[in-house]
Amino acid sequence: MAELNLLQKKILADGVIKSGDVLKVDSFLNHQIDVPFLSELGRQFKRLFANRPVNKILTIEASGIGVACLTAVHMGVPVLFAKKSAGSNMDADVYATEIKSFTHHNVNRVIVSKKYLNAADHVLIIDDFLANGCAIEGLMDLAGQAGATVEGVGICIEKGFQGGGDALRKKGVNLKSLAIIEKMDAGTGTIVFRE
Amino acid sequence: MAELNLLQKKILADGVIKSGDVLKVDSFLNHQIDVPFLSELGRQFKRLFANRPVNKILTIEASGIGVACLTAVHMGVPVLFAKKSAGSNMDADVYATEIKSFTHHNVNRVIVSKKYLNAADHVLIIDDFLANGCAIEGLMDLAGQAGATVEGVGICIEKGFQGGGDALRKKGVNLKSLAIIEKMDAGTGTIVFRE
Numbered sequence: 081m082a083e084l085n086l087l088q089k090k091i092l093a094d095g096v097i098k099s100g101d102v103l104k105v106d107s108f109l110n111h112q113i114d115v116p117f118l119s120e121l122g123r124q125f126k127r128l129f130a131n132r133p134v135n136k137i138l139t140i141e142a143s144g145i146g147v148a149c150l151t152a153v154h155m156g157v158p159v160l161f162a163k164k165s166a167g168s169n170m171d172a173d174v175y176a177t178e179i180k181s182f183t184h185h186n187v188n189r190v191i192v193s194k195k196y197l198n199a200a201d202h203v204l205i206i207d208d209f210l211a212n213g214c215a216i217e218g219l220m221d222l223a224g225q226a227g228a229t230v231e232g233v234g235i236c237i238e239k240g241f242q243g244g245g246d247a248l249r250k251k252g253v254n255l256k257s258l259a260i261i262e263k264m265d266a267g268t269g270t271i272v273f274r275e
Numbered sequence: 276m277a278e279l280n281l282l283q284k285k286i287l288a289d290g291v292i293k294s295g296d297v298l299k300v301d302s303f304l305n306h307q308i309d310v311p312f313l314s315e316l317g318r319q320f321k322r323l324f325a326n327r328p329v330n331k332i333l334t335i336e337a338s339g340i341g342v343a344c345l346t347a348v349h350m351g352v353p354v355l356f357a358k359k360s361a362g363s364n365m366d367a368d369v370y371a372t373e374i375k376s377f378t379h380h381n382v383n384r385v386i387v388s389k390k391y392l393n394a395a396d397h398v399l400i401i402d403d404f405l406a407n408g409c410a411i412e413g414l415m416d417l418a419g420q421a422g423a424t425v426e427g428v429g430i431c432i433e434k435g436f437q438g439g440g441d442a443l444r445k446k447g448v449n450l451k452s453l454a455i456i457e458k459m460d461a462g463t464g465t466i467v468f469r470e
Binding site: 152153161 | 307336352
């Protein structure tokens with residue numbers, strides 16, 4: 081068995097498995113944010129996509145913003161985060177798509193301003209979780225509408241057993257996940273990572 | 276007249292005044308995020324609160340998360356972001372408050388998990404905007420429920436003419452804003468900063 085990496089160790093130490101295939105990592109990833117730790121994950125994303133001409137990181141509010149910013153700070157690029165609803169001071173001139181949420185069992189209209197995404201952009205999509213892949217497909221759809229090139233997708237925790245990641249890989253998406261969970265069991269509290 | 280600081284210059288260069296006292300800074304602050312620039316603002320917050328024993332940064336989703344993380348990375352502390360609704364994998368065991376939104380004309384129930392905020396915490400509250408002060412009062416309420424000490428409040432852009440910031444200062448809050456707008460005029464496109 082390969083040695084566990086930084087994020088895999090952190091998941092085993094601090095993650096809590098709940099029924100319904102929910103992995104709670106809100107002590108360091110998506111409620112409380114362990115910023116020095118996520119900054120280290122950001123360095124790993126920078127290395128993983130070092131051969132790609134990335135000029136912008138694309139993510140989605142809210143829990144993607146932290147890891148996206150802490151990756152962008154190492155890469156020296158801006159972050160653009162897709163918004164889940166049109167606020168009163170949001171331009172009407174937006175790309176829009178619909179994303180189903182696995183966690184919240186709802187559908188969100190998600191938008192980015194046309195001003196900040198265009199055919200000259202080479203984006204790296206970053207998110208905290210990938211389960212069925214709907215959020216990433218939505219972000220790729222927004223990039224596609226803008227004519228932007230998706231250079232890669234960087235995920236902290238992929239739920240491999242839900243299949244979304246492998247479906248994206250089959251389509252040729254340059255997807256890299258720092259930890260892929262093959263199996264987890266709320267009863268025994270065990271997690272098996274893909275090697 | 277004093278020389279303009281980094282953020283004031285950026286607001287004049289890239290901000291757009293809209294009717295209804297709306298200042299759009301979504302090119303660098305709250306949609307697209309100019310990460311290297313916000314990291315510099317984070318350094319300024321670190322200097323401004325250097326004399327306080329801060330062990331955690333508290334902010335609110337979504338647009339506070341970027342600047343909070345890019346401040347925390349310099350201070351070496353975690354970020355805790357308050358969530359606007361209870362998701363299905365959120366603990367029931369939360370502190371909750373209600374925050375009125377100036378921008379969206381609605382009221383949000385805002386929560387933090389009791390696990391991540393307690394009487395031992397010395398928090399720095401960070402947010403992108405301060406207008407009527409409702410978001411900051413809500414975050415201070417959450418900290419108060421936890422028995423945590425609020426060491427300070429750091430704001431990027433304060434709309435001084437709405438009075439929320441001065442009301443907080445009158446109550447003794449250690450509030451520092453990087454740019455305070457005294458007046459702005461959508462017709463002429465002019466902005467006057469407090470010196």
